[in-house]
Amino acid sequence: MNDLLRRMLFLPDQASDYARQVDGLHYFVIITTMVAAAGVFATAIYFFVRYRRRSDTDVTPRVEPKAIHEVIFVGLPLAFFLVWFAIGFPQFAKLQTPPKDAMDVYVQGKKWMWKFAYPGGPNSLDVLRVPAGRPVRLLITSRDVIHSFYVPALRVKQDALPGRYTQTWFSADRPGRYEIFCAEYCGLAHSGMIGELVVMPPEEFDQWLATQGRGVAGSQDGTPIAGEPVRPASNVIEEGRRLAGEQGCLKCHSVDGTRHIGPTWVDLYQRNEKLQSGKSVQADEGYLTKSMMDPAADIVAGYQNVMPTYQGKLAPPEAAAIVEFIKSLKTPAVQSGPSEGPVYESIPRK
Amino acid sequence: MSPSHASDVPVYNPRNYLNSPATGLKSWLLTQDHKRIGVMFLVAASVFFAVGGLFAMLIRIELLTPGPTIMDAMTYNRLFTLHGVVMIFLFMIPAIPSGFGNFLVPLMLGAKDVAFPKLNLLSFYLYMLGAVVALYGMIHGGADTGWTFYTPYSTTTVTKVVPILLGAFILGFSSILTGLNFIVTTHTMRAPGIGWNRVPLFVWSIYATSIIQILATPVLGMTLLLVAVENAFGWGIFDPARGGDPVLFQHFFWFYSHPAVYIMVLPAMAVISEVVCAFSRKNIFGYKAVAYSSLGIAFVGFFTWGHHLFVSGQSAFDAGVFGVLSMFVGIFTAIKVFNWTATLYQGSIAFKTPFAYFVGFLFFLVFGGMTGVAVATVSLDVHWHDTYFVVAHFHFIMVGATVMAFLAALHYWFPKITGRMYPEGWGLVGAVMVILGFNFTFIPQFLLGNEGMPRRYFSYPERFWALNVASTAGASVLAMGLVIVLVYLLISLKWGPIAGPNPWHSRGYEWDTASPPLPENFEETPVYTRGPHEYDEDSYANPPPVAPEPKHAS
Ligand code: HEM
Ligand SMILES: [Cu+2]
Numbered sequence: 001m002n003d004l005l006r007r008m009l010f011l012p013d014q015a016s017d018y019a020r021q022v023d024g025l026h027y028f029v030i031i032t033t034m035v036a037a038a039g040v041f042a043t044a045i046y047f048f049v050r051y052r053r054r055s056d057t058d059v060t061p062r063v064e065p066k067a068i069h070e071v072i073f074v075g076l077p078l079a080f081f082l083v084w085f086a087i088g089f090p091q092f093a094k095l096q097t098p099p100k101d102a103m104d105v106y107v108q109g110k111k112w113m114w115k116f117a118y119p120g121g122p123n124s125l126d127v128l129r130v131p132a133g134r135p136v137r138l139l140i141t142s143r144d145v146i147h148s149f150y151v152p153a154l155r156v157k158q159d160a161l162p163g164r165y166t167q168t169w170f171s172a173d174r175p176g177r178y179e180i181f182c183a184e185y186c187g188l189a190h191s192g193m194i195g196e197l198v199v200m201p202p203e204e205f206d207q208w209l210a211t212q213g214r215g216v217a218g219s220q221d222g223t224p225i226a227g228e229p230v231r232p233a234s235n236v237i238e239e240g241r242r243l244a245g246e247q248g249c250l251k252c253h254s255v256d257g258t259r260h261i262g263p264t265w266v267d268l269y270q271r272n273e274k275l276q277s278g279k280s281v282q283a284d285e286g287y288l289t290k291s292m293m294d295p296a297a298d299i300v301a302g303y304q305n306v307m308p309t310y311q312g313k314l315a316p317p318e319a320a321a322i323v324e325f326i327k328s329l330k331t332p333a334v335q336s337g338p339s340e341g342p343v344y345e346s347i348p349r350k
Numbered sequence: 351m352s353p354s355h356a357s358d359v360p361v362y363n364p365r366n367y368l369n370s371p372a373t374g375l376k377s378w379l380l381t382q383d384h385k386r387i388g389v390m391f392l393v394a395a396s397v398f399f400a401v402g403g404l405f406a407m408l409i410r411i412e413l414l415t416p417g418p419t420i421m422d423a424m425t426y427n428r429l430f431t432l433h434g435v436v437m438i439f440l441f442m443i444p445a446i447p448s449g450f451g452n453f454l455v456p457l458m459l460g461a462k463d464v465a466f467p468k469l470n471l472l473s474f475y476l477y478m479l480g481a482v483v484a485l486y487g488m489i490h491g492g493a494d495t496g497w498t499f500y501t502p503y504s505t506t507t508v509t510k511v512v513p514i515l516l517g518a519f520i521l522g523f524s525s526i527l528t529g530l531n532f533i534v535t536t537h538t539m540r541a542p543g544i545g546w547n548r549v550p551l552f553v554w555s556i557y558a559t560s561i562i563q564i565l566a567t568p569v570l571g572m573t574l575l576l577v578a579v580e581n582a583f584g585w586g587i588f589d590p591a592r593g594g595d596p597v598l599f600q601h602f603f604w605f606y607s608h609p610a611v612y613i614m615v616l617p618a619m620a621v622i623s624e625v626v627c628a629f630s631r632k633n634i635f636g637y638k639a640v641a642y643s644s645l646g647i648a649f650v651g652f653f654t655w656g657h658h659l660f661v662s663g664q665s666a667f668d669a670g671v672f673g674v675l676s677m678f679v680g681i682f683t684a685i686k687v688f689n690w691t692a693t694l695y696q697g698s699i700a701f702k703t704p705f706a707y708f709v710g711f712l713f714f715l716v717f718g719g720m721t722g723v724a725v726a727t728v729s730l731d732v733h734w735h736d737t738y739f740v741v742a743h744f745h746f747i748m749v750g751a752t753v754m755a756f757l758a759a760l761h762y763w764f765p766k767i768t769g770r771m772y773p774e775g776w777g778l779v780g781a782v783m784v785i786l787g788f789n790f791t792f793i794p795q796f797l798l799g800n801e802g803m804p805r806r807y808f809s810y811p812e813r814f815w816a817l818n819v820a821s822t823a824g825a826s827v828l829a830m831g832l833v834i835v836l837v838y839l840l841i842s843l844k845w846g847p848i849a850g851p852n853p854w855h856s857r858g859y860e861w862d863t864a865s866p867p868l869p870e871n872f873e874e875t876p877v878y879t880r881g882p883h884e885y886d887e888d889s890y891a892n893p894p895p896v897a898p899e900p901k902h903a904s
Contacts, residue, residue: 010800010801011800022733026730029730040687043691051630056855060632061886063695069688069692073689074685077680077684085677092728097666148661152733155732157732162502184736185503191807
């Protein structure tokens with residue numbers, strides 16, 4: 001029954017118990033709406049037919065409502081509306097009160113990506129990993145304009161406001177992958193600001209988090225990590241990462257494979273890039289450096305010529321560090337290193 | 351006695367407001383006649399409706415395929431902004447109150463004109479000025495903020511928002527002046543015999559609308575100015591990077607814009623109340639309930655703005671309060687719907703074009719209203735907020751109500767305004783296409799919203815594809831319907847058969863004068879001994895006047 005109605009109404013997967021409860025109310029609302037509307041329309045159609053004009057000289061009686069009519073007209077809808085509210089409001093209140101044992105994740109929206117940070121641990125772009133069956137509290141903020149964190153499968157949405165933290169929470173019930181949208185218009189690539197929620201089996205998640213916590217570069221092949229050999233982060237690479245953030249490279253280039261304003265950096269090194277001119281070029285150190293200094297020279301097919309030049313802005317060792325950083329990016333969805341959030345005091349728990 | 355048939359031999363009133371005192375362009379542009387001003391508003395608003403409709407079609411074509419279809423993301427973002435701005439500020443807010451309201455309110459009150467004819471003309475020119483300023487901004491760059499101008503996006507974007515904000519600011523003055531004029535006119539210029547319980551329902555609704563216009567519009571004006579100032583000079587009002595508060599804007603904005611929805615819907619209800627009575631030839635079921643619920647909507651409308659902010663970090667308490675208050679608007683609307691339906695009971699229903707639009711209106715209002723209460727149900731709104739569900743909901747309400755009523759009014763009062771009839775057969779064809787096309791456009795959007803597609807999306811994941819194609823197909827049918835309506839109305843302007851003063855045998859006071867009306871409305875001030883919606887046998891003993899001469903004191 002649930003599944004039938006859900007499909008009829010085009011509702012997405014229900015990834016949590018909360019989603020099922022909200023959908024329950026949804027069905028109730030849609031059914032009462034349809035029945036009431038059908039009642040009004042059936043009455044109206046009956047009147048159209050029964051009382052259609054028979055002659056141009058028809059006269060009609062004056063019909064005045066009795067008090068009881070008006071009471072019904074007001075009372076009936078009011079009763080239904082209040083019932084909806086009585087079910088919906090506690091659901092909403094629940095969504096506003098994360099359980100005490102919830103795990104925290106900091107979420108930051110910025111044009112046009114989602115950044116997730118685990119306290120004291122790793123952070124990642126556009127991929128949010130959470131354990132199944134455990135409550136997760138999201139502390140959400142924004143770097144620039146208002147965004148809105150939205151996971152349809154969870155029926156959860158919360159605005160990301162610059163200069164403020166808002167919160168919401170959920171507890172996904174089984175492993176799976178779900179879309180994360182930005183629901184508040186935020187400019188050019190608003191509709192491309194799509195992330196992924198990866199719900200992992202709890203043990204796997206713990207292992208993954210532990211690995212990440214040690215500050216490693218993550219796995220090489222993108223599969224979630226268990227007992228990977230630890231490769232200490234080199235200082236040059238760290239420096240490159242810092243510079244890439246500082247210089248705004250990461251505004252347009254993702255480091256996890258998602259498509260952005262510019263080509264992703266993951267696996268870029270030694271990749272064969274097709275150019276707009278029809279030629280192609282191997283992305284070696286020379287190409288990478290040249291792309292920073294004279295971006296208009298070789299535009300990669302499918303992208304716009306929007307990148308500014310870094311000629312004179314980057315000293316040679318800095319450019320080299322960024323190249324080293326790019327070389328180190330081999331498919332992992334998660335970066336290591338200390339969390340960069342939160343910037344503000346976290347919201348105290350109730 | 352039964353209604354008289356003298357009007358079956360139509361007479362075109364030789365001296366009317368269209369040809370007297372003069373016909374030249376100047377005599378129109380400098381006129382202080384409320385009827386001519388009303389017609390100018392109607393023409394301008396219809397042109398903007400066509401412009402906004404063109405943008406809408408481009409939007410729908412772009413969304414035909416998941417990726418880019420006919421334009422790039424920046425163009426799309428500007429386009430939906432312009433579509434919203436043009437439709438809301440240039441079409442929906444002025445169309446019925448400033449257009450039909452101007453034409454009809456004095457006629458319905460037995461008055462010679464509105465209280466302040468010069469302010470009335472000024473209101474029209476402010477409207478044109480605002481439109482020109484806004485259009486200037488659109489042509490030179492255009493804004494990409496959505497018609498909601500949310501900060502800090504709108505205060506940091508590089509596009510030209512300032513002229514558009516100023517345009518909307520100027521339009522606000524037009525709205526305020528018109529509202530003021532109607533309030534004073536209704537209070538002071540009612541003909542003898544029109545007590546408050548005989549004020550036509552159209553005027554009641556316009557009166558309620560006017561109250562909203564003069565109370566809420568200044569807030570929008572201030573807010574838009576603040577945004578313009580922050581955008582131009584970088585003051586930290588809304589942008590947190592400069593110490594401002596981004597949510598403050600949303601409170602200000604919706605404090606106006608939510609009541610503004612009722613600026614659009616109440617006039618639509620005004621039209622519908624008249625159409626229902628005229629085409630079912632019945633007195634309205636529950637005059638007081640219908641009249642006072644307009645005031646109720648106007649009042650409660652001021653306390654619901656917070657339902658746009660459920661996911662903005664608002665407290666659960668606030669959300670609860672705004673949720674419940676929003677439901678009261680639903681109740682007042684429900685009262686009207688039930689009363690209109692009950693009016694049909696034992697009526698004599700003529701299924702003419704205006705009535706067809708009434709049927710469409712009823713359907714859209716019921717679904718738009720019900721989905722409105724559904725989104726006021728806080729936990730459901732969390733999922734729907736800023737998705738296509740909301741787009742479908744507000745189109746059901748705003749297009750469903752305003753556009754249906756606008757089209758109903760256009761047909762119902764076409765003979766009053768022009769003295770000619772439109773072709774009834776084509777009228778019904780147009781109405782059916784518009785209503786069906788509209789359903790095919792927006793019902794898929796409800797489902798898209800359920801599925802989770804956010805609004806203002808230039809491209810979308812493939813799973814949303816099929817429903818988007820359905821919506822675009824529906825929009826084409828809708829557009830074709832509207833073109834048909836436009837074509838036959840333009841033809842009827844010149845070649846339509848002469849209508850006579852009261853082709854519908856309506857009892858509305860505005861039909862008690864010639865069609866088109868005399869320049870001074872009535873030769874003598876009429877005196878009324880009956881209500882405006884009375885069709886029962888007793889009041890019919892005194893049949894509506896049908897000669898081109900106005901009704902005299904009886
Ligand atoms: C052919 C008929 C129409 C179609 C196909 C259409 C379609 C659309 C679409 C696709 C959007 C963009 C939704 C989004 O991405 O957020 C939109 C927005 C909007 N439409 Fe329409 N529309 C039509 C008629 C109208 C009319 C007649 C009005 C008003 C009288 C109207 C008022 C609006 C408003 C206020 C918005 C919101 C703009 C915004 O989000 O900034 N539309 N419409
Ligand atoms: Cu965003």
